[in-house]
Amino acid sequence: MNETIKTLLNRRSVRTYKPEQIKDEDLQIILKAGMYAPSAMNQQSRHFTVVQNKETLRRINETCKVIFSKSGNQRFEEMAKSENFSVFHNAPTLIIVSGDEKAIAPQCDCTLANGTMFLAAASIGIASCWIHALTQINGTAEGQALIKELGLPEGNKIFASGAFGYNASELPIAPPRKENVVTILK
Ligand SMILES: Cc1cc2nc3c(=O)[nH]c(=O)nc-3n(C[C@H](O)[C@H](O)[C@H](O)COP(=O)(O)O)c2cc1C
Structure with a gap:
């Protein structure tokens, strides 16, 4: 098995991170990988917002906490009550991928870039996790204020985000994959 396939698998x-920040040169490699992901008609409709500032991370987490607490979803509301609530698992780097809503397929462009960054990160020993909750801030007043503050390009919507940092514990065992999910017609 080659190194690329090993990384993919x-x-x-x-979901546990050391407080230590990732190196700038590693961040640049991760971002470059995201930028080289395919995009519909090569529109490259995505924008990458890297948040490493502790106070900004705290405010993003607080906004998500408020949104969770008013979500109407019992599980999310329970999570929001926790003193240790961290929507991005206390990772030191959060990358928000936003896309131009007028593009052909911004959701696909952004989510593919997000996944590509995870693979690049894994290949250089940096842990990551997809953080879906950030997409929920688009539709709320609290979220809109935050989007403005984060300086997302005008008209962009958050489609994906990822936590990045050094793993603070054992690498989790892969959850078993479903069977019978492939049909090959020859
Ligand atoms: C669209 C999407 C949303 C996800 N959202 C979250 C999330 O908000 N928080 C989280 O901890 N993990 C999230 N995950 C990670 C999944 O739980 C994880 O990929 C899955 O359990 C399989 O584990 P693996 O990535 O280690 O193979 C998300 C993954 C995807 C693809």
């Missing part, structure tokens, strides 16, 4: 969603 061994990448895991990590």
Whole structure:
């Protein structure tokens, strides 16, 4: 098995992070990988907002907490009550991928870039996790204020985000994959 396939199979969603920040040169490699992901008609409709500022991370987390607490979803509301609530698992780097809503397929462009960044990160020893909750801030007043503050390009919507950092514990075991999900017609 070559190194690329090993990385694809061994990448895991990590939910425990060391406080130590990732190196700038590694961040640049991860971002470059995201930028080289395919995009519909090569529109490259995505924008990458990297948040490493502790106070900004705290405010994003607080906004998500408020949104969770008013979500009407019992599980999310329970999570929001926790003192240790961290929507991005206390990772030191959060990358928000937003897309131009007028593009052909911004959701696909953004989510593919997000996944590509996870693989690049795994290949250089950096852990990551998809953070879906950030997409929920688009539709709320609290979220709109935050989007403005984060300086997302005008007309962009958050379609994906990822937590990045160094894993603070054992790499999780891969959750078993479903069977019978492939049909090959020859
Ligand atoms: C669209 C999407 C949304 C996800 N949202 C979250 C999330 O908000 N928080 C989280 O901890 N993990 C999230 N995950 C990670 C999944 O739980 C994880 O990929 C899955 O359990 C399989 O584990 P693995 O990534 O280690 O193979 C998300 C994954 C995807 C693809």
